[in-house]
Amino acid sequence: MPENTDAPPALGRRDRKRLETRNGLAAVALELFxxxxxxxxxxxxxxxRADVxxxxxxxxxxSKEAVIFSEFGDWTGRLGDAVRAQPADVPLLETMRAGSKDLVAMLMVDVDNERRRAELIESTPSVRAQGLAVREVLIDEVALAIAERMAVDPARDGRPYLLAASWILAASWYRSHVVQTGELPSTADEAVDRIMDLVQDSVAVFAEAPPTTAPPRRARRQ
Structure with missing residues (x-):
């Protein structure tokens, strides 16, 4: 069997040490917060606390705010690359499904840190603002990758941005759902299915027929 040349190269000793230090600082910061x-x-x-x-x-x-979203920075390039890596004949929703595996990886590893992060976002305005900024960067990167796949100009065509936003926001909602309810998915594939079902269901809402009985109109003021 030929060797898989698509596998990511193993990290060197220096990079492994740097990643360990970075992850350790993030974990310690969340504990202290x-x-x-x-x-x-x-x-x-x-x-x-981290002895550095x-x-x-x-x-x-x-900044302190940045340490809370350390993993989110890693997602930015990975999600865009996941969209670009799929063959051209793969439907866009299936491309997004493949990329969603990266979105759920962190959640499956450490729910306690996710809960701490969610509490900080809820309670601290500066953290919430940082979270919104990080999410917007993530949406922009994914929108650019989708636009490339669709062969459209994202400055003139809003669909890539709307698709990217629906994807990222669906994943964000599901993450909050798991943190708040404690209902962990049994597998990463189950989490991906939930996210993609939410994306498809939200799109389908716009295609639903309007109610047969219109609500009463307000009487005009004389």
């Missing part, structure tokens, strides 16, 4: 509240934790507190210098923190993250 959960214990003390976001505003009461400093970068020095995070560095002390504050400068090490800033080599990996630009």
């Amino acid at each position: 959960a214990e003390r509240g976001f505003d009461a934790v400093t970068v020095n507190d995070i560095a002390d 210098d504050p400068s090490t923190f800033y080599r990996h993250f630009g």
Whole structure:
């Protein structure tokens, strides 16, 4: 059997160490935020708990808000690449289904961190603003990949953006659903099915026939 040349190259020792440090800082930060509240934790507190210098923190993250969404930055390129990697004859929804496996990977690994992140987004305006900014970057990247696949100009055709937004927002809703209810999917494929069903159902709503009885109109003021 020929060797699979599409497999990603193994990380070198330096890259593995860097990734371990980055993930460790993120985990420690979320723990401290959960214990003390976001505003009461400093970068020095995070560095002390992780047993590194504050400068090490800033080599990996630009701010406290950024550390909360560390994994989301990794998704940006991966989702766009997932869309581009599919053969041209694969339907777009199936392309999105393949990319959704990356979206659910983090959720399947550590629900506790996801719960902490969700609580911080809910309780801290600056964290919520950072989350919205990260999500918009993600949507823009995916929209660009979809536009390339559709061979359209995303500045003139709004469909790639709307498709990307529906995909990312469906995944975001499902993530919140799992965090709030504790209803973990049994497999990654089950989570992907739920996300894609939501995308398709939301599109189908616009094709539904209007109600046969129109609501009463307001009487005009004389």
